[in-house]
Amino acid sequence: MKVVITGAKGQLGQELVKVFDDEHEVTGIYKDDLDITAAGKVKDFISSIKPDLVIHCAAMTNVDGCEGDPDMAYKVNAFGTQNIAVACQKVDAEMVYVSTDFVFAGDKDEPYIEFDATGPLSVYGKSKLAGENYVRNLLNRYYIVRTAWLYGEGHNFVRTMLRLAEEKEYLEVVDDQVGTPTCAKELAITISKLVGTGLYGTYHASNNGSCSWYEFARKIFKLKGIDIEVKPITSDKLGRPARRPAYSVMRNFALESQGIYVMRDWEEALEEYLEKG
Numbered sequence: 001m002k003v004v005i006t007g008a009k010g011q012l013g014q015e016l017v018k019v020f021d022d023e024h025e026v027t028g029i030y031k032d033d034l035d036i037t038a039a040g041k042v043k044d045f046i047s048s049i050k051p052d053l054v055i056h057c058a059a060m061t062n063v064d065g066c067e068g069d070p071d072m073a074y075k076v077n078a079f080g081t082q083n084i085a086v087a088c089q090k091v092d093a094e095m096v097y098v099s100t101d102f103v104f105a106g107d108k109d110e111p112y113i114e115f116d117a118t119g120p121l122s123v124y125g126k127s128k129l130a131g132e133n134y135v136r137n138l139l140n141r142y143y144i145v146r147t148a149w150l151y152g153e154g155h156n157f158v159r160t161m162l163r164l165a166e167e168k169e170y171l172e173v174v175d176d177q178v179g180t181p182t183c184a185k186e187l188a189i190t191i192s193k194l195v196g197t198g199l200y201g202t203y204h205a206s207n208n209g210s211c212s213w214y215e216f217a218r219k220i221f222k223l224k225g226i227d228i229e230v231k232p233i234t235s236d237k238l239g240r241p242a243r244r245p246a247y248s249v250m251r252n253f254a255l256e257s258q259g260i261y262v263m264r265d266w267e268e269a270l271e272e273y274l275e276k277g
């Protein structure tokens with residue numbers, strides 16, 4: 001199968017290239033090669049390759065950056081996704097669109113399933129949801145895969161915590177946002193299991209379980225044997241520009257009910273990542 005992966009330099013893109021490279025002919029796209037906001041170029045590029053599958057991971061992922069520059073956020077996350085979907089339509093390719101737990105408002109007290117109503121609080125969440133809607137409206141053969149709190153190769157919370165622990169005497173981490181840390185490598189494997197099924201639709205795909213960012217930080221330091229004080233603070237005290245959902249835990253209802261894949265507990269996945277990294 002010919003597979004195109006956008007955002008191939010990103011955390012998830014890198015893992016997808018590794019997973020799909022074993023069995024498929026993979027073209028990973030970097031922003032320098034192809035800016036997804038250029039509709040004509042995207043169409044020409046995809047038409048020249050004629051892939052069977054496009055996995056679209058490229059996105060403006062800086063949540064506060066999106067809040068500060070909504071035009072750019074919609075340009076990349078909404079229109080960029082529209083461009084990819086239209087290009088897939090043209091060559092009759094299947095599409096995977098990677099979306100986010102931030103499409104939810106966070107006012108539930110049990111994990112969100114795929115049938116729950118969305119209600120994004122931030123520009124990032126709104127622009128990613130707009131991307132989902134383009135995919136739904138333009139294509140029949142698509143998988144929308146919502147994930148959360150990703151860590152892999154690149155800039156992420158785990159690496160930031162480990163760096164800050166070397167620089168500071170204590171850390172303050174928010175305790176009023178609960179979600180699920182998700183290993184990019186495991187998500188890439190999950191996507192590889194999903195795409196063969198032909199069971200098109202929307203999927204939640206995060207590791208199992210939940211924690212706050214504060215609990216996540218404490219677990220990282222415990223597993224690494226780092227002795228540093230971590231103080232819980234509120235999101236209000238941190239004062240970030242974008243509002244985040246207080247509770248964005250997702251249940252992988254469709255993946256598990258359809259017998260596609262069961263993702264591991266977040267603590268187990270984190271332990272493996274820290275051992276190898």
Ligand SMILES: NC(=O)c1ccc[n+]([C@@H]2O[C@H](COP(=O)([O-])OP(=O)(O)OC[C@H]3O[C@@H](n4cnc5c(N)ncnc54)[C@H](OP(=O)(O)O)[C@@H]3O)[C@@H](O)[C@H]2O)c1
Pocket residue numbers: 006007008009010011012013030031032034035036037056057058059060061076080098099100101128147148149150151154
């Ligand atoms: N990170 C998370 O916690 C998280 C949580 C939920 C969902 N997601 C979703 O999961 C997907 C993968 O996330 P990630 O963490 O792997 O992201 P990432 O590491 O930030 O990678 C995103 C990639 O997209 C590329 N990109 C940005 N703008 C582009 C453009 N205009 N044209 C082409 N490429 C462009 C970036 O290239 P440059 O580096 O050159 O700018 C980068 O390589 C994204 O769709 C994201 O919305 C992420």
